[in-house]
Amino acid sequence: MILTVTLNTALDITYRTAALTPHATNRVAEVSERPGGKGINVARVLAALGHESVVTGFVGGRTGDALRELLAAEGPGGQPAHAAVSDALVTDALVPIAGTTRRTIAVVDETTGDTTQLNEPGPTVTPAEWAAFLTSYEELAARADAVALCGSLPPGIHVGAYAELVRLARAAGRPVLLDTSGEPLRRGIAARPDLVKPNADELAQLTGSREPLRATRDARRRGGRSVVASLGAAGLLAATPDGSWRAAPPTAVRGNPTGAGDSAVAGLLSGLVERLPWPERLARAVALSAATVLAPAAGEFDREAYADLLPRVAVTEQSSQPEQESHAPRQHR
């Protein structure tokens, strides 16, 4: 079982409009809702890959009720009834809170295909709710083959929360992946997660460098045992104890990038649990990510495109310079 943590879950709402006109009244042609937040998206893709997953984090209020109902209604792997029988289940272990789960609204302009995203801040989590979560998290992490910590922190959660969750997973001997940004990433990486997956902006914010290879290796020195940077259409760049690789899709894909990073996380996590060599993990992550961009629905991946892309991802090893010093995580304030 893989445990994914989404502290700031969301009811993801998609509005389709003929065209979004700012500062005017826009009629929404079509409304759809699904359970959201990065960890929930990761779990859905993991299940589609045949990995049982458990989602935890916080949920509350009417939007929280809607989220749980939609999560329970999803078939294995988050797919409708026709899904492959090999799909595994997503189990709801979300912790109830008094506050109300946030909404995110994606307004899809059908003329341009562009999306305007509106993200509510999320409920304030109380210290007692955080304590209840920690108790549940420790029990779940102890049973997990891997743990993924995903997304932003809701109001009320201390900025070192991910560092605390990384340490607890490591104390339980479980591999832990961290996918967040800003100060929670800076604090979390210092607690030495097994894997961090920043995008180019998050990596530049963390390290001060826009040169991906340099920044990725710097992130390792800050405490990430392995660092996989997502470089958008250019694919992934990985710096690991076993070496550094670039993995790129055969052609640049056009579509909706929503959820592409979450699919990459699912690819990396499943590869970790299956003990695949790094090049295979990276190829899977890149193919899943590109197949997510190509899928018509935001956050889902196109299974046929995935099968087609997987053998065609180019993985190339980077400078074999050992960089011994980077293997010993540096102490960091």
Added chain:
Amino acid sequence: MILTVTLNTALDITYRTAALTPHATNRVAEVSERPGGKGINVARVLAALGHESVVTGFVGGRTGDALRELLAAEGPGGQPAHAAVSDALVTDALVPIAGTTRRTIAVVDETTGDTTQLNEPGPTVTPAEWAAFLTSYEELAARADAVALCGSLPPGIHVGAYAELVRLARAAGRPVLLDTSGEPLRRGIAARPDLVKPNADELAQLTGSREPLRATRDARRRGGRSVVASLGAAGLLAATPDGSWRAAPPTAVRGNPTGAGDSAVAGLLSGLVERLPWPERLARAVALSAATVLAPAAGEFDREAYADLLPRVAVTEQSSQPEQESHAPRQHR
């Protein structure tokens, strides 16, 4: 008691953002929710003016539950606890349906002050639900001093629905106001409501004329016993059996026009029930409308501004030409 009908109620959500950037991710700084839909807004203003009101229409799903809870939590007149003790109550007589009440989202850009509105289409109402509504409506209308029919029709409701409701109110001997647009207005006005309140666009669409006095008188010939056109910052233009008037605020006001039309409807309805002469009704409607534009919160009116503006509204009689032919509503398809 004044009965207001909102067939397409809404949970009105307001998002405050530092600046709305289309085709990007926007963080919402502040979220607020209130019961919405034109008839509910009208009832709130009526209550603030001391008139007991009853709201009916359809409500369903989690957003419908939220709407009812917020409606029940509102103090008299929709105001918080410090409200004037003279405020009257808004009573919930909404009819439950299987579908889910729509959301409307107003995204307020705090840099420009502009609002981008996103309106969901609303639930589909079944024939059985419409029949249940009609039974309830007839009972409520029979007890009402006046009836207001407000806003758009949800999917599933036949385009002649307002015409049907106008006829039922007239059969019960109750004065009825119609505030809608497009084909529902065209059909509804032919059923001879006592009052219609189109804005300039709705009036032009109905009559084909952009010349307000001509169009207003044409709308009377189509069946409206009295027609009050709202001309935005220019105020109101009324064509009635007693004569025609223009009513204009002392100065053009700047602010958020959301709900200004609903406040004008409340002013007209309260004046009708209080049997005020037309010039006083129009002055009240214009002052309420301008005080709504000036209020910081969308759809509320600034009570001090209302008291200040009311005696300063200029009401001028238009051409005293009797236009006898226009008093007899023409039969219309």
